[in-house]
Amino acid sequence: MSDLPEPIPAATLILIRPARSGPPDLLLIERAGNMAFAAGALAFPGGRIDPGDEEAARGEALPDAAARIAAIRETIEETGIAVALDPPPDAATAQALRSGLAAGRGFLELLVEAGLSLDLDSLTPFARWCPNFHETRRFDTLFFLAEAPPGAEPTADSTESVRAFWASAAEALAEVESGRAHVIFPTRRNLERLGRFASIAEARADAERHPVRLITPWVEEREGGAFVCIPEDAGYPVTAEPLETARRR
Numbered sequence: 326m327s328d329l330p331e332p333i334p335a336a337t338l339i340l341i342r343p344a345r346s347g348p349p350d351l352l353l354i355e356r357a358g359n360m361a362f363a364a365g366a367l368a369f370p371g372g373r374i375d376p377g378d379e380e381a382a383r384g385e386a387l388p389d390a391a392a393r394i395a396a397i398r399e400t401i402e403e404t405g406i407a408v409a410l411d412p413p414p415d416a417a418t419a420q421a422l423r424s425g426l427a428a429g430r431g432f433l434e435l436l437v438e439a440g441l442s443l444d445l446d447s448l449t450p451f452a453r454w455c456p457n458f459h460e461t462r463r464f465d466t467l468f469f470l471a472e473a474p475p476g477a478e479p480t481a482d483s484t485e486s487v488r489a490f491w492a493s494a495a496e497a498l499a500e501v502e503s504g505r506a507h508v509i510f511p512t513r514r515n516l517e518r519l520g521r522f523a524s525i526a527e528a529r530a531d532a533e534r535h536p537v538r539l540i541t542p543w544v545e546e547r548e549g550g551a552f553v554c555i556p557e558d559a560g561y562p563v564t565a566e567p568l569e570t571a572r573r574r
Contacts, residue, residue: 333463333465334465336399337396337466337469339369339515340477341471341525341528352489353490353497354488355481367497367508368508370400370489371399372485373464374391377431379391380431380433401423401426402423403482405480406419407474408471410436411443413474425438449471449529450537453466453538454468455541458542514555517563521562549567553568553571
Protein backbone atom coordinates (compact mmCIF):
# COMPACT_ATOMS: atom_id res chain seq x y z
CA MET A 326 0.00 0.00 0.00
CA SER A 327 1.37 3.41 -0.94
CA ASP A 328 2.02 5.91 1.82
CA LEU A 329 1.81 8.82 -0.62
CA PRO A 330 -0.91 11.41 -0.02
CA GLU A 331 -3.81 11.49 -2.46
CA PRO A 332 -3.09 13.96 -5.25
CA ILE A 333 -4.96 17.26 -5.13
CA PRO A 334 -6.52 18.34 -8.46
CA ALA A 335 -4.88 21.59 -9.57
CA ALA A 336 -4.39 23.83 -12.59
CA THR A 337 -1.69 26.16 -13.85
CA LEU A 338 -1.72 28.90 -16.49
CA ILE A 339 1.28 29.65 -18.69
CA LEU A 340 0.75 33.19 -19.98
CA ILE A 341 2.86 34.12 -23.01
CA ARG A 342 3.48 37.54 -24.56
CA PRO A 343 5.75 38.66 -27.42
CA ALA A 344 8.97 40.31 -26.30
CA ARG A 345 10.39 43.44 -27.91
CA SER A 346 13.15 41.25 -29.28
CA GLY A 347 14.07 37.62 -28.90
CA PRO A 348 11.97 34.79 -27.43
CA PRO A 349 8.57 35.45 -25.86
CA ASP A 350 8.08 36.31 -22.21
CA LEU A 351 6.38 34.01 -19.72
CA LEU A 352 4.48 35.10 -16.62
CA LEU A 353 6.20 33.77 -13.49
CA ILE A 354 5.76 34.16 -9.78
CA GLU A 355 8.06 33.55 -6.85
CA ARG A 356 6.15 31.64 -4.21
CA ALA A 357 6.23 32.86 -0.63
CA GLY A 358 8.85 31.23 1.56
CA ASN A 359 6.28 30.02 4.11
CA MET A 360 4.18 28.01 1.64
CA ALA A 361 3.66 24.33 2.44
CA PHE A 362 4.47 23.34 -1.15
CA ALA A 363 7.36 24.62 -3.31
CA ALA A 364 8.20 27.38 -0.84
CA GLY A 365 10.24 30.16 -2.44
CA ALA A 366 10.26 28.51 -5.88
CA LEU A 367 9.66 30.16 -9.23
CA ALA A 368 6.43 28.87 -10.74
CA PHE A 369 3.62 29.63 -13.13
CA PRO A 370 0.44 31.00 -11.51
CA GLY A 371 -1.90 28.26 -10.38
CA GLY A 372 -3.35 26.26 -7.53
CA ARG A 373 -5.91 23.73 -6.47
CA ILE A 374 -9.32 23.38 -8.11
CA ASP A 375 -11.85 24.67 -5.60
CA PRO A 376 -15.54 23.72 -5.22
CA GLY A 377 -16.40 27.15 -6.61
CA ASP A 378 -14.53 26.29 -9.81
CA GLU A 379 -16.59 23.11 -10.11
CA GLU A 380 -19.76 25.13 -9.60
CA ALA A 381 -18.74 27.66 -12.25
CA ALA A 382 -18.02 24.79 -14.66
CA ARG A 383 -21.58 23.44 -14.55
CA GLY A 384 -23.09 23.64 -17.99
CA GLU A 385 -19.71 24.03 -19.70
CA ALA A 386 -19.07 21.49 -22.46
CA LEU A 387 -15.34 21.04 -21.87
CA PRO A 388 -14.52 18.12 -19.55
CA ASP A 389 -11.64 20.08 -18.02
CA ALA A 390 -13.68 23.27 -17.58
CA ALA A 391 -13.18 23.41 -13.80
CA ALA A 392 -9.41 23.20 -14.24
CA ARG A 393 -9.46 26.00 -16.81
CA ILE A 394 -11.55 28.17 -14.50
CA ALA A 395 -9.19 27.47 -11.59
CA ALA A 396 -6.20 28.49 -13.72
CA ILE A 397 -7.89 31.77 -14.70
CA ARG A 398 -8.97 32.52 -11.12
CA GLU A 399 -5.59 31.71 -9.58
CA THR A 400 -3.82 33.93 -12.10
CA ILE A 401 -6.05 36.84 -11.14
CA GLU A 402 -5.46 36.20 -7.44
CA GLU A 403 -1.69 35.82 -7.68
CA THR A 404 -0.81 38.37 -10.37
CA GLY A 405 -3.83 40.61 -11.03
CA ILE A 406 -3.94 39.67 -14.71
CA ALA A 407 -7.32 38.53 -16.03
CA VAL A 408 -7.49 36.42 -19.19
CA ALA A 409 -10.04 34.27 -21.00
CA LEU A 410 -12.91 36.59 -20.10
CA ASP A 411 -15.42 38.19 -22.47
CA PRO A 412 -15.29 41.11 -22.93
CA PRO A 413 -11.64 41.53 -21.91
CA PRO A 414 -11.77 43.50 -18.63
CA ASP A 415 -9.98 46.79 -18.19
CA ALA A 416 -7.46 47.26 -15.38
CA ALA A 417 -10.06 48.57 -12.92
CA THR A 418 -12.37 45.62 -13.51
CA ALA A 419 -9.50 43.14 -13.17
CA GLN A 420 -8.56 44.78 -9.86
CA ALA A 421 -12.17 44.56 -8.68
CA LEU A 422 -12.18 40.84 -9.47
CA ARG A 423 -8.93 40.38 -7.56
CA SER A 424 -10.20 42.33 -4.55
CA GLY A 425 -13.44 40.35 -4.53
CA LEU A 426 -11.59 37.04 -4.62
CA ALA A 427 -9.29 38.19 -1.80
CA ALA A 428 -12.38 39.02 0.24
CA GLY A 429 -13.64 35.46 -0.19
CA ARG A 430 -16.36 36.11 -2.75
CA GLY A 431 -17.17 33.49 -5.37
CA PHE A 432 -15.59 33.86 -8.81
CA LEU A 433 -18.84 33.12 -10.64
CA GLU A 434 -20.69 35.75 -8.60
CA LEU A 435 -18.01 38.32 -9.39
CA LEU A 436 -18.14 37.55 -13.11
CA VAL A 437 -21.90 37.94 -13.24
CA GLU A 438 -21.71 41.20 -11.31
CA ALA A 439 -19.11 42.55 -13.77
CA GLY A 440 -21.06 41.44 -16.85
CA LEU A 441 -18.29 39.03 -17.88
CA SER A 442 -18.42 35.52 -19.28
CA LEU A 443 -15.77 32.83 -19.52
CA ASP A 444 -13.91 32.23 -22.78
CA LEU A 445 -12.49 28.81 -21.92
CA ASP A 446 -11.68 27.94 -25.54
CA SER A 447 -8.90 30.55 -25.49
CA LEU A 448 -6.88 28.27 -23.20
CA THR A 449 -4.83 25.50 -24.82
CA PRO A 450 -4.12 22.29 -22.86
CA PHE A 451 -0.35 21.83 -22.65
CA ALA A 452 0.61 19.25 -20.04
CA ARG A 453 -0.45 17.24 -17.00
CA TRP A 454 1.96 16.38 -14.20
CA CYS A 455 1.53 14.35 -11.01
CA PRO A 456 4.89 13.65 -9.33
CA ASN A 457 4.96 10.83 -6.79
CA PHE A 458 7.83 12.10 -4.67
CA HIS A 459 7.37 11.98 -0.91
CA GLU A 460 5.97 15.46 -0.39
CA THR A 461 3.60 16.72 2.27
CA ARG A 462 1.24 17.68 -0.53
CA ARG A 463 1.00 16.14 -3.99
CA PHE A 464 -0.80 17.75 -6.94
CA ASP A 465 -2.28 16.39 -10.15
CA THR A 466 -1.89 19.52 -12.23
CA LEU A 467 -3.18 20.47 -15.66
CA PHE A 468 -1.15 23.14 -17.47
CA PHE A 469 -2.75 25.51 -19.99
CA LEU A 470 -1.37 28.07 -22.42
CA ALA A 471 -2.91 31.49 -23.01
CA GLU A 472 -1.93 34.73 -24.71
CA ALA A 473 -1.34 37.63 -22.35
CA PRO A 474 -3.50 40.76 -22.70
CA PRO A 475 -1.61 43.65 -24.31
CA GLY A 476 0.22 45.78 -21.79
CA ALA A 477 -0.56 43.50 -18.85
CA GLU A 478 1.82 44.01 -15.94
CA PRO A 479 1.63 41.65 -12.96
CA THR A 480 1.79 42.47 -9.27
CA ALA A 481 2.41 39.91 -6.54
CA ASP A 482 -0.33 39.34 -3.98
CA SER A 483 2.26 39.38 -1.14
CA THR A 484 0.56 36.33 0.37
CA GLU A 485 1.11 33.34 -1.90
CA SER A 486 3.47 35.19 -4.25
CA VAL A 487 6.19 37.67 -3.31
CA ARG A 488 7.26 38.45 -6.87
CA ALA A 489 5.42 38.41 -10.20
CA PHE A 490 7.34 39.16 -13.37
CA TRP A 491 7.88 38.52 -17.07
CA ALA A 492 10.91 36.55 -18.22
CA SER A 493 11.87 34.33 -21.11
CA ALA A 494 12.32 30.64 -20.38
CA ALA A 495 16.07 31.07 -20.86
CA GLU A 496 16.18 33.97 -18.38
CA ALA A 497 14.29 31.97 -15.76
CA LEU A 498 16.55 28.96 -16.21
CA ALA A 499 19.61 31.21 -15.95
CA GLU A 500 18.37 32.41 -12.54
CA VAL A 501 18.14 28.78 -11.44
CA GLU A 502 21.58 27.86 -12.79
CA SER A 503 23.17 30.84 -11.02
CA GLY A 504 21.56 29.90 -7.71
CA ARG A 505 19.51 33.10 -7.54
CA ALA A 506 16.29 31.08 -7.75
CA HIS A 507 15.04 27.51 -7.62
CA VAL A 508 12.25 25.53 -9.28
CA ILE A 509 10.64 22.16 -8.75
CA PHE A 510 11.23 19.38 -11.28
CA PRO A 511 8.06 19.84 -13.42
CA THR A 512 8.60 23.60 -13.70
CA ARG A 513 12.15 23.10 -14.95
CA ARG A 514 11.09 20.58 -17.57
CA ASN A 515 8.29 22.86 -18.78
CA LEU A 516 10.64 25.87 -18.96
CA GLU A 517 13.03 23.80 -21.10
CA ARG A 518 10.17 22.81 -23.39
CA LEU A 519 8.83 26.35 -23.65
CA GLY A 520 12.30 27.69 -24.37
CA ARG A 521 12.20 26.10 -27.82
CA PHE A 522 9.31 28.26 -29.04
CA ALA A 523 9.54 31.67 -30.70
CA SER A 524 5.82 32.45 -30.23
CA ILE A 525 2.64 31.24 -28.58
CA ALA A 526 1.60 29.89 -31.98
CA GLU A 527 4.62 27.56 -31.93
CA ALA A 528 3.80 26.49 -28.38
CA ARG A 529 0.22 25.73 -29.34
CA ALA A 530 1.35 23.78 -32.39
CA ASP A 531 3.65 21.70 -30.20
CA ALA A 532 0.76 21.03 -27.82
CA GLU A 533 -1.27 19.76 -30.77
CA ARG A 534 1.57 17.38 -31.69
CA HIS A 535 1.78 16.05 -28.13
CA PRO A 536 -1.69 15.38 -26.70
CA VAL A 537 -1.85 15.86 -22.95
CA ARG A 538 -1.05 12.73 -20.96
CA LEU A 539 -0.31 12.16 -17.31
CA ILE A 540 3.41 12.49 -16.58
CA THR A 541 4.63 10.89 -13.36
CA PRO A 542 8.43 10.99 -13.06
CA TRP A 543 10.27 7.90 -11.86
CA VAL A 544 13.77 7.18 -10.56
CA GLU A 545 15.90 4.85 -12.65
CA GLU A 546 19.42 3.55 -12.17
CA ARG A 547 21.60 4.36 -15.16
CA GLU A 548 25.30 4.40 -15.79
CA GLY A 549 26.60 7.06 -13.47
CA GLY A 550 23.87 6.80 -10.84
CA ALA A 551 20.19 7.46 -10.19
CA PHE A 552 18.21 9.62 -12.59
CA VAL A 553 14.75 11.15 -12.41
CA CYS A 554 13.08 10.29 -15.72
CA ILE A 555 10.00 11.15 -17.77
CA PRO A 556 8.71 9.66 -21.06
CA GLU A 557 10.87 10.45 -24.08
CA ASP A 558 7.92 11.04 -26.43
CA ALA A 559 5.95 13.67 -24.46
CA GLY A 560 7.50 16.73 -26.10
CA TYR A 561 10.25 17.50 -23.59
CA PRO A 562 13.84 18.08 -24.76
CA VAL A 563 15.31 16.85 -21.46
CA THR A 564 13.89 13.57 -20.21
CA ALA A 565 16.32 12.59 -17.45
CA GLU A 566 18.27 14.43 -14.76
CA PRO A 567 20.56 13.10 -12.03
CA LEU A 568 18.59 12.64 -8.84
CA GLU A 569 21.13 14.69 -6.90
CA THR A 570 20.66 17.84 -8.99
CA ALA A 571 16.91 17.32 -9.34
CA ARG A 572 16.65 17.54 -5.56
CA ARG A 573 18.86 20.64 -5.29
CA ARG A 574 17.16 22.91 -7.82
